[in-house]
Amino acid sequence: MNGPARHGERPARRSALRRRGALALVLAALLMSAGCTGSLSQTAAGQRLSALPEPSDWTLSASDVPGLDRPEAADIRLHIDAGRLGGSSGCNNFSAAYSFVGETLRVGAPAATKRGCPPPRAEIESALFRLLPALTGARRDGEALVLETAAGQALRFLPAAAGETP
Numbered sequence: 783m784n785g786p787a788r789h790g791e792r793p794a795r796r797s798a799l800r801r802r803g804a805l806a807l808v809l810a811a812l813l814m815s816a817g818c819t820g821s822l823s824q825t826a827a828g829q830r831l832s833a834l835p836e837p838s839d840w841t842l843s844a845s846d847v848p849g850l851d852r853p854e855a856a857d858i859r860l861h862i863d864a865g866r867l868g869g870s871s872g873c874n875n876f877s878a879a880y881s882f883v884g885e886t887l888r889v890g891a892p893a894a895t896k897r898g899c900p901p902p903r904a905e906i907e908s909a910l911f912r913l914l915p916a917l918t919g920a921r922r923d924g925e926a927l928v929l930e931t932a933a934g935q936a937l938r939f940l941p942a943a944a945g946e947t948p
Contacts, residue, residue, distance in 0.1 A: 828923035832885050837863035840927055840939035847935045849909025854902050858910060860939055867892075867914065871907040873899035878914050887929070889917045913937070 842858035845851050850858075857872030867889060868877040878892040892914050899907055919930040927939045 828921040828926075828928060830885050831920040831922065832882050834862045834867075834880070834882075834887075834920055835927070837861070838927075839942035840869075841942045842937060843926065843940045844938040845936065847909060847913055847937065849905050850913065850937065852902060852906060855906050855910075858906070859942065871899075871903070871910050873897055873903040873907050876911065876914075885919065887917050887920050889914045891915050 838861075840860040840862070842850070842855055842860070845855060849855075854872060858870065860867060860869040862868075865879055865881065866877055867880050869875070871894070874895040874897050876892040876894040879890040881888050892911050894907075894911065898904075913931065913935070916931045916933075916935075917929050918932045921928050921930070923938070925941060928936050929939070930936045
């Protein structure tokens with residue numbers, strides 16, 4: 783039938799087009815955040831580490847971890863020194879002991895200050911504190927430090943700018 787659309791047909795079609803457009807935007811954003819080559823943990827293998835650079839300061843630049851893949855997570859700072867990962871979640875300061883067994887990273891449960899964090903900071907902090915003990919590996923990818931879980935989730939940190947410490 784080539785005549786005019788029946789009542790209700792056009793809004794349904796527009797709705798379907800909107801859903802497809804939104805899906806395309808989400809997929810494009812995911813591809814751009816992963817460097818168009820796959821997930822963050824599947825990008826260039828980089829040099830596996832059996833020690834973390836100490837002392838050093840880092841800023842979260844990318845993540846494929848749910849809850850840490852938000853723009854507000856860019857406030858996460860990491861300080862590495864004397865067998866400890868410390869820093870700021872963007873709300874509270876934290877610290878956790880770490881060690882290596884060969885190339886396997888082991889991170890203890892983080893201790894943190896107890897400031898109340900408003901959304902979305904509270905969700906970001908919870909995701910970070912759940913993830914830290916799950917980290918099992920570290921590698922260098924150019925100037926970046928990538929911390930990974932056995933499940934393939936990754937946090938990518940870049941060196942903190944001068945004066946930008948946790």
